[in-house]
Amino acid sequence: xxxxxxxxxxxxxxxxxxxxxxxxxxxxxxxxxxxxxxxxxxxxxxxxxxxxxxxxxxxxxxxxxxxxxxxxxxxxxxxxxxxxxxxxxxxxxxxxxxxxxxxxxxxxxxxxxxxxxxxxxxxxxxxxxxxxxxxxxxxxxxxxxxxxxxxxxxxxxxxxxxxxxxxxxxxxxxxxxxxxxxxxxxxxxxxxxxxxxxxxxxxxxxxxxxxxxxxxxxxxxxxxxxxxxxxxxxxxxxxxxxxxxxxxxxxxxxxxxxxxxxxxxxxxxxxxxxxxxxxxxxxxxxxxxxxxxxxxxxxxxxxxxxxxxxxxxxxxxxxxxxxxxxxxxxxxxxxxxxxxxxxxxxxxxxxxxxxxxxxxxxxxxxxxxxxxxxxxxxxxxxxxxxxxxxxxxxxxxxxxxxxxxxxxxxxxxxxxxxxxxxxxxxxxxxxxxxxxxxxxxxxxxxxx
Amino acid sequence: xxxxxxxxxxxxxxxxxxxxxxxxxxxxxxxxxxxxxxxxxxxxxxxxxxxxxxxxxxxxxxxxxxxxxxxxxxxxxxxxxxxxxxxxxxxxxxxxxxxxxxxxxxxxxxxxxxxxxxxxxxxxxxxxxxxxxxxxxxxxxxxxxxxxxxxxxxxxxxxxxxxxxxxxxxxxxxxxxxxxxxxxxxxxxxxxxxxxxxxxxxxxxxxxxxxxxxxxxxxxxxxxxxxxxxxxxxxxxxxxxxxxxxxxxxxxxxxxxxxxxxxxxxxxxxxxxxxxxxxxxxxxxxxxxxxxxxxxxxxxxxxxxxxxxxxxxxxxxxxxxxxxxxxxxxxxxxxxxxxxxxxxxxxxxxxxxxxxx
Numbered sequence: 001x002x003x004x005x006x007x008x009x010x011x012x013x014x015x016x017x018x019x020x021x022x023x024x025x026x027x028x029x030x031x032x033x034x035x036x037x038x039x040x041x042x043x044x045x046x047x048x049x050x051x052x053x054x055x056x057x058x059x060x061x062x063x064x065x066x067x068x069x070x071x072x073x074x075x076x077x078x079x080x081x082x083x084x085x086x087x088x089x090x091x092x093x094x095x096x097x098x099x100x101x102x103x104x105x106x107x108x109x110x111x112x113x114x115x116x117x118x119x120x121x122x123x124x125x126x127x128x129x130x131x132x133x134x135x136x137x138x139x140x141x142x143x144x145x146x147x148x149x150x151x152x153x154x155x156x157x158x159x160x161x162x163x164x165x166x167x168x169x170x171x172x173x174x175x176x177x178x179x180x181x182x183x184x185x186x187x188x189x190x191x192x193x194x195x196x197x198x199x200x201x202x203x204x205x206x207x208x209x210x211x212x213x214x215x216x217x218x219x220x221x222x223x224x225x226x227x228x229x230x231x232x233x234x235x236x237x238x239x240x241x242x243x244x245x246x247x248x249x250x251x252x253x254x255x256x257x258x259x260x261x262x263x264x265x266x267x268x269x270x271x272x273x274x275x276x277x278x279x280x281x282x283x284x285x286x287x288x289x290x291x292x293x294x295x296x297x298x299x300x301x302x303x304x305x306x307x308x309x310x311x312x313x314x315x316x317x318x319x320x321x322x323x324x325x326x327x328x329x330x331x332x333x334x335x336x337x338x339x340x341x342x343x344x345x346x347x348x349x350x351x352x353x354x355x356x357x358x359x360x361x362x363x364x365x366x367x368x369x370x371x372x373x374x375x376x377x378x379x380x381x382x383x384x385x386x387x388x389x390x391x392x393x394x395x396x397x398x399x400x401x402x403x404x405x406x407x408x409x410x411x412x413x414x415x416x417x418x419x420x421x422x423x424x425x426x427x428x429x430x431x432x433x434x435x436x437x438x439x440x441x442x443x444x445x446x447x448x
Numbered sequence: 449x450x451x452x453x454x455x456x457x458x459x460x461x462x463x464x465x466x467x468x469x470x471x472x473x474x475x476x477x478x479x480x481x482x483x484x485x486x487x488x489x490x491x492x493x494x495x496x497x498x499x500x501x502x503x504x505x506x507x508x509x510x511x512x513x514x515x516x517x518x519x520x521x522x523x524x525x526x527x528x529x530x531x532x533x534x535x536x537x538x539x540x541x542x543x544x545x546x547x548x549x550x551x552x553x554x555x556x557x558x559x560x561x562x563x564x565x566x567x568x569x570x571x572x573x574x575x576x577x578x579x580x581x582x583x584x585x586x587x588x589x590x591x592x593x594x595x596x597x598x599x600x601x602x603x604x605x606x607x608x609x610x611x612x613x614x615x616x617x618x619x620x621x622x623x624x625x626x627x628x629x630x631x632x633x634x635x636x637x638x639x640x641x642x643x644x645x646x647x648x649x650x651x652x653x654x655x656x657x658x659x660x661x662x663x664x665x666x667x668x669x670x671x672x673x674x675x676x677x678x679x680x681x682x683x684x685x686x687x688x689x690x691x692x693x694x695x696x697x698x699x700x701x702x703x704x705x706x707x708x709x710x711x712x713x714x715x716x717x718x719x720x721x722x723x724x725x726x727x728x729x730x731x732x733x734x735x736x737x738x739x740x741x742x743x744x745x746x747x748x749x750x751x752x753x754x755x756x757x758x759x760x761x762x763x764x765x766x767x768x769x770x771x772x773x774x775x776x777x778x779x780x781x782x783x784x785x786x787x788x789x790x791x792x793x794x795x796x797x798x799x800x801x802x803x804x805x
Contacts, residue, residue, distance in 0.1 A: 076529065077507070079486070083530040083546040083571075283617045316672075316747060322589075323618050323671060362487075364772055364790060365727075366747045 055381060055417035056297050056304075056344075057147050059351045060290075060332065063165075063172065063309030064123070067358035067368050070097050070321040071328075072375035073115045073392055080360035080395045082318055094388045099325035102333035108386040110336050110345060111379040112446035116390035116399035118406050119356040121372040123312065125172040127355045130436065131406040134175075138427055143410055144174035144303050145183035146435055150419045151302035158267065158301050161185040164293065166206045166285040167309040168192055172355065174305065178428045185305065186210055190285075206285035208292050209268030267295050280334055287331045294338055297348055315365030317358065328352075336379055345380040349416050352377045353409075360397045373399065376409070382416030384448045404443055410435070411442040473801035474740065474755050476767045476785070480514045481794050484521055488788035490574075490775045492534040492541065498795065500777065501541055501555075502788045503531025509543060509553070514786070514795040521793075524558045526551060533575035535584055537598045544572035544586055552601055562601045566594060574624050579631045583648065587622040593636045593646070605651045610638045614663075614671040621674060628680040629736075635687055635712075637675025639663060643689055645712050657710045659717075662691040677732045679741075681758075686719075687712040688741055690729035692748075693722050705729040707743050707756060719761055725750030731775045736782050738800055740764065744773035744787055753787065753796075769794060 067082075074097045075081040086095035090108040103111070120126040125134065125142065132140040148161035163185040165171055176183035191205040266272055270291050281291040286308045293304045308328065313320045332352065339345040357374030379385070390402025404412075411421035414435060421442060424432035486506040493500045498515040507527040513519055527545035535542045540561060541553040550566040553559070566572055567588025576585045577598060584598040593607040614620045621639040627648065628634070634646045641663035645655040663673040676691045686709050693704040705727050709719035721741075723729075727748020734741055739758040745751065751771055757764035773789040778798075785796045 079506070083505070085529060085547065319621070319674075320672075322621070326619060364747075364749060 053418060054153065054300060054347055055151050055419075056300070056302050056348045057151070057351065057413065057417060058293055058297055058335075058348060059144070059303070059305040059353055060328075061128075061172070061305055061307045062311050062328070062352060062354040063167070063307050064312035065119070065354050065356035065358060065370065065374065066311040066325070066328075067313070067317060067321055068115070068373070068375040069358065069360070069368070069396055070099060070318070070325055072096055072113050072377065073396060074098075075360075075392075075394065075396045078395050080362070080397065082362065084318070084322075091386045091388060097325060099322065100329040102329050106333060106336070110340065110350075110383070110385050111377050112383050112385060112387040112389065113375060113377050114389050114402070114404045114409065114443070114446070115375045115392060116401075116403045117353075117374050117376045117409060118404060119354065119372050119374040121356060121370045123355060123370075125175075125355070127353070127406055128172055128174065130410045138431075138433060139175075139177035140433075141177035141179045141183070142174045143413070144185060144305055145176035145179050146410075147413070147417070147419070148185075148303040149176075149179055149183045149425075150414070150423075150435075151417060153300060153302070156300050158296070158299050159186050160301070161303045161305075162293075162296055162301055163187050163305040163307065164208075164289040165189045165307040165309075166289055167307070171307065178433070179425065185303075206289070208270060208288055209265070267299050267301075268292055270295070277338075280338070282327075282330060282334070284327055284331075286327060287334075290331045290335050294335060294344075297339070298342065298344060311354070313358070314363065314367040314369055317362070317367040319366075339380065347381050349381040349383065349413065350377075350379040351413060360395055373403075378412065378416065378446060382418065382448050384446055387446045389443055389445050402443075405440075407436045407440040408443055411440045412446060415442040415447055474738070474765045475799040475801050476753070476755075476765070476796045477799070479784070479795045479797050480517070481770065481792055482512050482514065482521060483792055484510055484512075485791065487790050488774065488793055489530060489532055490534045491777050491786055491788045491793070492536040493777045493779055493786055494536065495780050498784070500786050500788075500793070501534050501536065502793055503527075503534050503543055503545075505530045507531060507545065507547070509534070509541070509558075510793075511555075512793050514793075526553070532571070532573055533586070535575045535577040535598075537577065537581050537584075539599055542575060542577075542584055542598070544575045546571040548572060548588075550575075550586055550596075550601075564601060566596075567592065571621075573622060576625045576627055576634070578627045578648065579629060583627075583631075585625045585627065585634055585636075587625045587636055589619070589621050591620060591622045591638065593622065593625055593634070595634075595648070595651070607634070607636070607644075607646050607651055607653070609644050609646075609653045609656075610636065610642060611640065614640050616671045618671050623674050623676050624678045626678050626680060628684045629682050630684060633680065633684065635678045635680060637678040637689055639671070639674035641673065641675060641689075641691075643675055643678060643687060643710075643712075645687065655712045655715065657687060657689070657712055657715060659689050659708050659710070661693055661708065662689060662706060676728055676730050679732050679734055681709075681734050682736050685711060685713070688719075688732055688734070690732045690743060692728040703727070703748070705743070705745050705748070705750065707732060707741065709741075709758070719756075719758065721754075721756050721761075721763070723754060723763065725752060727772070729754075731773065731787075733776050733778055733785075735778065735798075742776060742778075742785065744769065744776045744789075746772045746774040746789055748772065753785075767796075 074086040076086045085098045087098045087104050089104040128142040152160045174185045188207050281287040289306050293306050296304050353376050357371045358368035359371045391400045414421040421436045422434050424434050427433050486504040488502040490503040491500050499513045502510045508523040509526040510521040510523045512521045527547045529547040531545045533544035541555045543551050548565045552562040568590040570589035572588045584596040587593050591610040591612045595604040625636045634648050637643045641659040643657040647654050675689045679688045688709045690707045693706040704722040704724050707721040727745040727750040729743045730746030732743045741756040743754045751769050752766050753769050755765040771790040771792040773787040776787045787794045
């Protein structure tokens with residue numbers, strides 16, 4: 001468990017914050033600054049509890065911005081509603097798009113919905129930064145590395161953080177920022193295949209595993225382990241007196257993760273699954289990646305993100321959503337069923353999230369444009385299922401109740417998996433930075 | 449979408465000489481433009497009049513009189529979602545929608561005569577009426593074309609042959625259907641760029657055309673495109689299919705609207721009209737008296753109608769539509785063209801002009 005300080009044991013009054021910052025800035029800064037120094041502020045009991053519980057998060061990120069109208073907040077028979085109808089769900093009084101029949105019938109079991117989640121009106125990684133600046137004096141981490149760091153089992157050899165992508169649009173990569181590169185994801189992105197006439201666009205070859213997660217033929221496993229032992233020996237010698245060097249720690253950690261990943265190569269191999277299970281997840285790249293993600297979650301990877309794009313349908317919005325929403329409905333429902341059957345859902349939080357939603361207005365190209373509000377879901381661990389939080393007006397042009405900020409969303413996710421969302425982590429210069437802004441409250445209504 | 453509502457007789461008479469004569473220089477004059485609230489997706493002309501029915505995204509059917517300068521269209525609630533197809537028989541107006549309903553209307557009273565869920569709880573994408581007015585064809589996202597008795601609504605037969613999934617494993621769509629001028633054949637077109645030609649009487653599939661340029665999977669994992677409109681040439685020898693040559697799929701920027709023609713019996717492509725205009729050719733229509741194919745741009749940024757010269761294999765004429773056009777129909781004498789689209793309905797007079805270009 002990474003070292004950290006917990007705001008739960010420290011008064012959060014501005015006066016105390018000021019005095020603590022003053023302390024770090026003077027006498028204590030040199031001693032406590034840097035990642036390793038944070039061990040002194042760790043809360044062992046809390047950390048051990050998290051490790052025991054083996055909480056995990058699986059995020060399905062809908063890159064490009066899925067339409068809330070064609071999914072979780074439909075407005076049929078309204079000028080903004082588009083052609084799709086709504087259907088009743090297993091939550092009394094709540095209707096979703098007809099494109100999601102599987103989730104409609106089972107949504108009460110595991111899932112809560114934020115109908116009015118703050119997003120951003122453009123394609124940026126703003127939302128996974130929780131609205132924090134990407135650049136500036138503090139290199140804030142995105143959500144994934146924070147969760148990975150807090151949930152990681154230090155004794156585990158599996159990766160901390162894995163991200164899949166099945167398209168070639170903007171990826172919004174996770175960034176560990178001041179947490180250190182150890183917490184960055186292993187990004188598994190597709191190959192680009194050059195366009196062939198007559199098409200003006202290329203195709204992609206989706207990957208289900210890192211491109212080089214096995215040894216070359218010229219190197220045996222024994223040789224590799226001997227080399228690793230030698231590297232550790234040299235690294236430890238070099239590390240004497242450099243125990244607070246974050247770069248060195250990240251460097252060593254990366255080697256260990258590579259070794260662990262090669263040992264975990266079978267985790268990425270869906271051929272290890274039965275034909276029945278592979279069929280169950282479907283033949284689409286998204287479905288296959290979801291199956292690998294489940295395997296990783298089962299093996300203890302604390303944070304897995306599967307990107308499904310590209311939802312940016314300024315044109316032909318309904319045609320694309322008609323194709324993609326049923327796939328999401330299918331894969332998400334199968335994933336939840338599978339996790340439930342394996343007893344994993346009580347410790348795994350499954351999130352659907354994005355960077356934005358789509359406009360109520362329908363444009364000339366039968367598309368919907370960017371909109372800074374979306375609908376997202378939380379399923380499984382720590383969630384009170386069947387809660388629909390927030391509401392919009394008849395045309396979906398404004399939130400009526402229950403708007404959720406990005407920081408509230410982060411706090412809710414963290415609390416659902418047992419992380420103190422106000423916990424402070426020291427920045428590289430020793431200043432404490434809370435996981436979510438001071439004073440942020442999770443949305444209690446959706447928490448179990 | 450519905451179709452050019454030409455009478456069988458006029459088409460057959462005209463078809464005999466279509467490709468033999470030289471192309472005249474066409475002219476299109478806008479006669480009237482009628483604004484409506486919603487987008488209009490389909491049209492059925494009323495023979496012998498300057499009127500037409502149009503189906504809206506608000507679920508209403510609009511009766512539009514292009515001769516009445518200031519009259520508002522008469523509208524009535526017909527479906528609870530988008531209306532995707534209209535066909536006018538001697539007795540009834542038949543409408544189809546994404547609410548899955550196929551509805552027969554008494555237009556004098558605007559009351560529902562008969563309705564049914566035609567496509568296994570899936571969207572209905574379009575309808576077509578046989579030239580003799582006896583058979584209605586409907587296509588839907590169950591990937592089946594169904595033939596109905598146009599007056600009684602009794603199912604005659606199902607035409608199954610389109611794949612339910614695209615080659616990329618995602619659900620496909622059956623977008624359009626159209627009868628040949630003599631009614632012997634019916635053509636259907638799907639998202640994967642496959643057109644099937646059926647013998648109307650027997651229901652047997654007699655040909656399969658693949659127009660791969662109208663379909664792709666892009667860098668973002670989208671399967672994209674599809675045959676959005678289909679038509680037989682007046683002599684029945686050619687099949688035209690239309691849609692979009694993929695560009696940036698999410699915005700339709702840098703894309704080309706595309707029409708391709710095939711000698712369907714020989715399974716051979718004969719014409720290729722890629723037009724750089726950022727949109728789809730949502731509706732196409734052969735002119736019965738000239739070697740022209742009329743193609744309207746919908747669902748994009750290009751607000752134009754094109755007249756394509758089949759003899760020279762080139763654009764013969766193009767004119768602004770001032771809106772996106774989702775469906776077009778010629779009147780029975782083929783001298784006026786009605787287009788419906790983005791919040792408008794338009795009527796043009798078509799002149800064959802004089803001489804050759």
